[in-house]
Amino acid sequence: MKLLKFGGKSLANGKGIKNVIAILSEKIKNKEKIIVVLSARGDATDELENLLELAKSNCNYEKVLIQFRKQQIEPLTTLNVDQEFDLLNRLLKGVQLTEDYSQKIKDLVLAQGELLAVKMVSALLNNINIKCQVVDSRLFLKTDDNFGNAQVNLVTSKEKTVKYIETIDADVTPIITGFIASNITNETTTLGRNGTNYSASLIANFLGIKAIESYTHVDGIFTANPEIVSNAKIIKHINYNEASELASFGTSILHTKSINPLIEDGISLHILNTFNKENEGTLISNHQTARSIKSISVQEEVVLINIIGKGIIGKKGIDARIFSNLSNIGVNIGIISQGSSERGVSFIIPKKNKAMAQKVLLNEFKHEILKQDIQAVNTIEDISVVTIVGQHIGNFASCLDYLKQNKINILLINNTISGNNISLVIHKKEVKKAVNVIHSQIFGAIKTMHIAIVGKGTVGGSLINQLLVSKAKVLNRKNLKLNIFAIAGKEKILFNKNGISDNWRTSLQEKENTLDHEKAIIAYARKHHLENLVLIDNTSSEDFVNYYTSFIENGFDLVSSNKIANTQRYFQYKTLRESLQLHKKNYLYETNVGAGLPIIDTIRTLHESGENITRIKGVFSGSLSYLFNSFSASEQPFSYFLKKAIELGYTEPDPREDLCGNDVARKLLILARELDLKNEFNDINIENLIPESLRKGDTKQFLVNIEGIDTYYSAIKNKLADDYVLRYIGDLSGNLQEEKGDLQVKLVAIPKNSALGNLTGSDSIFEIYTESYKENPITIIGAGAGAEVTARGVFGDLLRIADKK
Numbered sequence: 001m002k003l004l005k006f007g008g009k010s011l012a013n014g015k016g017i018k019n020v021i022a023i024l025s026e027k028i029k030n031k032e033k034i035i036v037v038l039s040a041r042g043d044a045t046d047e048l049e050n051l052l053e054l055a056k057s058n059c060n061y062e063k064v065l066i067q068f069r070k071q072q073i074e075p076l077t078t079l080n081v082d083q084e085f086d087l088l089n090r091l092l093k094g095v096q097l098t099e100d101y102s103q104k105i106k107d108l109v110l111a112q113g114e115l116l117a118v119k120m121v122s123a124l125l126n127n128i129n130i131k132c133q134v135v136d137s138r139l140f141l142k143t144d145d146n147f148g149n150a151q152v153n154l155v156t157s158k159e160k161t162v163k164y165i166e167t168i169d170a171d172v173t174p175i176i177t178g179f180i181a182s183n184i185t186n187e188t189t190t191l192g193r194n195g196t197n198y199s200a201s202l203i204a205n206f207l208g209i210k211a212i213e214s215y216t217h218v219d220g221i222f223t224a225n226p227e228i229v230s231n232a233k234i235i236k237h238i239n240y241n242e243a244s245e246l247a248s249f250g251t252s253i254l255h256t257k258s259i260n261p262l263i264e265d266g267i268s269l270h271i272l273n274t275f276n277k278e279n280e281g282t283l284i285s286n287h288q289t290a291r292s293i294k295s296i297s298v299q300e301e302v303v304l305i306n307i308i309g310k311g312i313i314g315k316k317g318i319d320a321r322i323f324s325n326l327s328n329i330g331v332n333i334g335i336i337s338q339g340s341s342e343r344g345v346s347f348i349i350p351k352k353n354k355a356m357a358q359k360v361l362l363n364e365f366k367h368e369i370l371k372q373d374i375q376a377v378n379t380i381e382d383i384s385v386v387t388i389v390g391q392h393i394g395n396f397a398s399c400l401d402y403l404k405q406n407k408i409n410i411l412l413i414n415n416t417i418s419g420n421n422i423s424l425v426i427h428k429k430e431v432k433k434a435v436n437v438i439h440s441q442i443f444g445a446i447k448t449m450h451i452a453i454v455g456k457g458t459v460g461g462s463l464i465n466q467l468l469v470s471k472a473k474v475l476n477r478k479n480l481k482l483n484i485f486a487i488a489g490k491e492k493i494l495f496n497k498n499g500i501s502d503n504w505r506t507s508l509q510e511k512e513n514t515l516d517h518e519k520a521i522i523a524y525a526r527k528h529h530l531e532n533l534v535l536i537d538n539t540s541s542e543d544f545v546n547y548y549t550s551f552i553e554n555g556f557d558l559v560s561s562n563k564i565a566n567t568q569r570y571f572q573y574k575t576l577r578e579s580l581q582l583h584k585k586n587y588l589y590e591t592n593v594g595a596g597l598p599i600i601d602t603i604r605t606l607h608e609s610g611e612n613i614t615r616i617k618g619v620f621s622g623s624l625s626y627l628f629n630s631f632s633a634s635e636q637p638f639s640y641f642l643k644k645a646i647e648l649g650y651t652e653p654d655p656r657e658d659l660c661g662n663d664v665a666r667k668l669l670i671l672a673r674e675l676d677l678k679n680e681f682n683d684i685n686i687e688n689l690i691p692e693s694l695r696k697g698d699t700k701q702f703l704v705n706i707e708g709i710d711t712y713y714s715a716i717k718n719k720l721a722d723d724y725v726l727r728y729i730g731d732l733s734g735n736l737q738e739e740k741g742d743l744q745v746k747l748v749a750i751p752k753n754s755a756l757g758n759l760t761g762s763d764s765i766f767e768i769y770t771e772s773y774k775e776n777p778i779t780i781i782g783a784g785a786g787a788e789v790t791a792r793g794v795f796g797d798l799l800r801i802a803d804k805k
């Protein structure tokens with residue numbers, strides 16, 4: 001025998017009631033022996049409560065009652081419900097007259113919801129020739145007089161239930177009311193919140209039924225509320241202890257009171273979805289699962305009360321007075337926190353009890369408040385309690401770190417004595433982000449990185465396209481969702497919290513101009529509670545780097561191809577690092593030197609491992625490598641190749657930054673600073689390769705006069721000896737253990753058959769000399785510029801940041 005319980009949403013009009021009848025008829029036709037327990041249909045209980053309130057306020061409830069009747073007789077309009085509605089009308093009239101009602105009257109009114117439900121379901125089954133019988137649980141579930149939340153007399157109720165059910169023929173299915181019962185004088189009582197689940201557990205227990213199927217509107221118990229965490233997973237099987245823990249921390253489909261009768265008799269409870277026949281649901285039984293389950297629950301509708309005062313330090317009996325006063329007025333206390341100095345006590349109570357609790361406490365401590373021993377009894381509203389059930393505090397450190405990185409402010413933290421549940425009190429507005437962050441951390445589930453990309457030019461544009469193309473693969477391989485929520489050009493920004501799409505260029509174009517990109521991005525991320533934020537700077541802007549600290553302070557990690565932040569004045573460079581350290585944020589910029597080549601990583605690893613780097617030398621500029629390689633081997637003028645280098649995306653936005661040596665100098669300085677040298681940009685000796693006449697004016701003007709550069713380079717080429725090539729090199733030497741190194745950027749003629757002379761295309765070469773490697777340097781060669789390779793390097797930095805999460 002099985003007991004089937006259906007909740008209100010399952011019994012609502014339309015698909016719900018249709019599916020319920022289909023489920024029941026299939027089982028009965030298949031000769032399964034079942035008994036059925038029902039809630040009120042849809043939102044009937046709330047609607048009846050509303051009718052009571054209307055009547056109490058002497059409002060016209062009749063119209064609402066007519067509407068309620070209409071709903072309740074769907075889909076069988078011929079159903080005779082006069083008895084229930086006559087009673088409701090009389091009761092409501094009485095309430096209207098007296099402008100008041102008791103809890104006893106309320107129970108009788110609410111009971112009509114369940115009575116109507118069993119009447120409808122029985123009639124629908126009878127109509128398809130299924131034998132069933134309406135059963136009013138008030139006839140055998142006996143309680144005390146505590147109307148609204150009555151306590152069941154287990155012995156009497158068991159005896160009466162068994163006897164009553166025995167009177168029903170074996171081929172007739174009992175359709176029993178949930179939630180309602182009666183006292184010793186047969187007055188209607190109700191069993192409190194989620195009473196139908198409790199009725200179902202009790203009846204199964206009384207009748208020795210070993211399995212309950214509980215039909216709801218959800219697929220079962222999830223690792224977190226799927227409305228908050230889109231990739232929350234169904235928990236297929238849990239044991240009673242785990243279910244009790246989940247129930248006591250607010251998992252809405254489970255209730256401690258309903259689980260106890262199951263544990264007592266080893267009854268399994270299978271939570272199923274009325275609307276999803278295919279779903280396996282969650283099975284709760286006494287089976288011991290190999291691995292303890294974890295789930296994140298959220299309790300809302302709570303407030304945090306703080307009692308603060310230096311006059312209560314070490315004073316005995318304060319806590320006792322707080323808690324006995326609250327207990328006397330029936331207020332449940334959740335998390336309690338007290339500093340060792342006892343300068344204050346904080347605890348969580350239900351929001352609905354806030355005013356009452358505050359009044360009682362202010363009264364209890366009025367003398368202490370007068371004497372200023374207690375400075376405040378204040379309340380923090382808009383908070384939530386996030387509980388990770390099944391999480392041991394010992395393994396929680398990384399999660400806390402991760403929450404901190406995501407700027408989630410934890411007001412209180414509490415772990416249970418069993419050590420397996422951790423509760424965090426946080427601001428309500430941060431719940432979504434916090435639960436997602438915790439969920440991805442403890443379940444290793446899909447982690448989402450929310451990415452803002454500033455600069456959508458050569459590198460930025462390629463990066464966006466690479467991310468869009470590769471995101472499915474990354475999701476598959478790394479369980480990592482790369483979600484670009486913002487793209488900013490110089491004037492416009494495009495936002496989409498769910499990720500921008502392939503036609504981003506058109507969508508961006510259609511946007512209005514925006515000022516203050518940094519403020520807009522930060523505000524958007526905050527408004528939508530986005531976690532794991534990364535800002536990618538693909539501009540060459542000097543102004544934009546001033547906002548890096550603001551991004552860091554607002555929870556962003558940084559990736560940049562822009563070299564400016566690393567080549568500002570040394571104190572600014574240091575300040576940025578301090579801010580990163582303070583806020584536990586990462587900043588990766590591998591593409592700053594050698595585009596996609598692993599230069600910075602190699603040098604950093606060598607340096608951090610204690611290897612003494614003595615010199616770094618090479619061709620650091622991809623565009624100049626390309627220019628000199630092509631120009632030396634051709635009769636075409638220099639400007640011809642310069643235009644091609646621009647087209648190929650090798651040069652800086654203003655190509656003169658390459659030709660004047662600034663770009664190589666920046667790279668050199670970045671490497672020097674990786675070695676902890678304190679050089680400034682001004683310390684670098686740079687040979688400028690732009691003729692005087694072309695140095696002034698903006699980029700456009702330079703490009704108009706670009707041919708003016710040709711005589712200068714032809715003269716250089718003409719002076720070159722046979723078998724020699726021109727190389728524009730960066731050289732970091734000197735005593736690199738001192739405060740500053742010697743940094744040179746210069747044009748040199750070198751033998752064609754040397755390592756540097758052998759370069760082709762836009763390749764760069766980096767020779768890293770160290771104490772261990774002596775005169776055989778570590779050499780890294782490869783494409784040193786270009787949109788695709790640089791974008792790939794930025795992509796790599798982004799994945800490295802994701803790995804640190």
Ligand SMILES: NC(=O)C1=CN([C@@H]2O[C@H](COP(=O)(O)OP(=O)(O)OC[C@H]3O[C@@H](n4cnc5c(N)ncnc54)[C@H](O)[C@@H]3O)[C@@H](O)[C@H]2O)C=CC1
Pocket residue numbers: 454455456457458459460488489490491517538539540541543544561562563591592595622649650651652653784785786787790
């Ligand atoms: N092209 C290459 O091979 C490599 C480039 N880089 C670096 O990548 C960065 C980007 O270079 P490219 O893409 O080649 O330049 P680009 O000129 O094609 O793109 C830069 C974009 O940033 C935009 N921009 C400038 N200031 C902005 C601001 N404040 N807000 C929003 N957008 C802004 C510009 O309008 C432009 O669209 C530069 O810092 C460069 O040094 C680094 C390694 C290699």
Ligand SMILES: N[C@@H](CC=O)C(=O)O
Pocket residue numbers: 591592593594595620621622623624650651652658663784785786
């Ligand atoms: N303009 C630069 C691009 C990479 O940083 C170069 O040519 O190397």
